[in-house]
Amino acid sequence: MEADLSKSSELIPVGPLQQVLAALADPVRLEMVRRLADAEDSTAACSLLYDGIGKSTASHHFKTLREAGVTQRLVEEGQTHQRLRTDDVEGAYPGVLTSILSSPR
């Protein structure tokens, strides 16, 4: 049975553990993930997820997180949002993301 791709929601699989760890090892990206985890529905507009860097740099980090399968891009009401794929990452590597997020800052 084929997946219905007509919605173009294209959710990529969570990457190798190595890639997930590398994605989370950067301070800017870990902060983004932490803010997402604190947000309603683990979803937030891009601009709320970073400070002190240019938006092109932020966009680069979003891409890195997405390619690792840690986040997903979605458009709601014309605005681009990022969503933390908590369940998918948990499914692939149980405890990894949640233990990191519950660690002291």
Added chain:
Amino acid sequence: MEADLSKSSELIPVGPLQQVLAALADPVRLEMVRRLADAEDSTAACSLLYDGIGKSTASHHFKTLREAGVTQRLVEEGQTHQRLRTDDVEGAYPGVLTSILSSPR
């Protein structure tokens, strides 16, 4: 009460989560940590912990792991060994190391 430093065992504290994640995000180092976890007493001679790289490179990775507080160097019977500081890392960031180690390779 002062700690007794006369034994020169100098155990540094586990580093910031960022540093621990960065240490584990490298494929060579993660493999080293996995082999340590599988070893008796979580301890092994350096040469058993890597393949396919020069020993100077390996030494560099050992240093990175040690400075993150993930491993400890000890000398047993004249041979240098690395020991995984499982309990210390668990104490600092509960679940992080163990969930990574129990993740599929």
Added chain:
DNA sequence: CTACAAGTTCGATGGATATCGAACTTATTC
């Protein structure tokens, strides 16, 4: 004491990547 083995340290090098600014895309608003 000499030779060898195991690790470390030191420079040097190449590749990866974090960062920026500018140009482009796409919506929304006036």
Added chain:
DNA sequence: GAATAAGTTCGATATCCATCGAACTTGTAG
């Protein structure tokens, strides 16, 4: 439709770091 706002893409740059080889240290064996 022009103007603004939010993100992305693209080049360019600079820094970080994984890797190597060579020299050094230390301990063991002969």
